[in-house]
Amino acid sequence: EVRLVESGGGLVQPGGSLRLSCAASGFAFSNYAMSWVRQAPGKGLEWVSTITTGGGSTYYADSVKGRFTISRDNAKNTLYLQLNSLKTEDTAIYYCAKDCQWLLPQCVSRGQGTQVTVSS
Secondary structure, three states: OOEEEEEOOEEEOOOOOEEEEEEEEOOOHHHOOEEEEEEOOOOOEEEEEEEOOOOOOEEEOOOOOOOEEEEEEOOOOEEEEEEOOOOHHHOEEEEEEEEEOOOOOOEEEEOOOEEEEEOO
16 A cells, blocks of 8 residues: 655745655655645645656756755655745645656645645
8 A cells, every 4th residue: 555644844934944754655665756746725736846766857846946855765765855945835735746647746646745834
């Protein structure tokens, strides 16, 4: 059974930083590209970032490029998202996901999500 468990969300002021983690189990993590998607209040899912199997290539939505960094540790079966220079519009539930349509938020598997709230 695929299991994706996110953590690291919280309340942060504009300009602040957070590091999200996603613990993966139930599948061969190192064989899959992994993604982060998010859902802001009252809005649909938005693709945020994707990393290839070995971590050699990363992709970002224009809205987060230069501020967020995706990474992975295949030895620990863990995916990360470093969020810097946070803006109020980054407020959303962030989901770790696998088997996504390429650079789109439609994914076969997602975790339960972790809430990120950016507010002063």
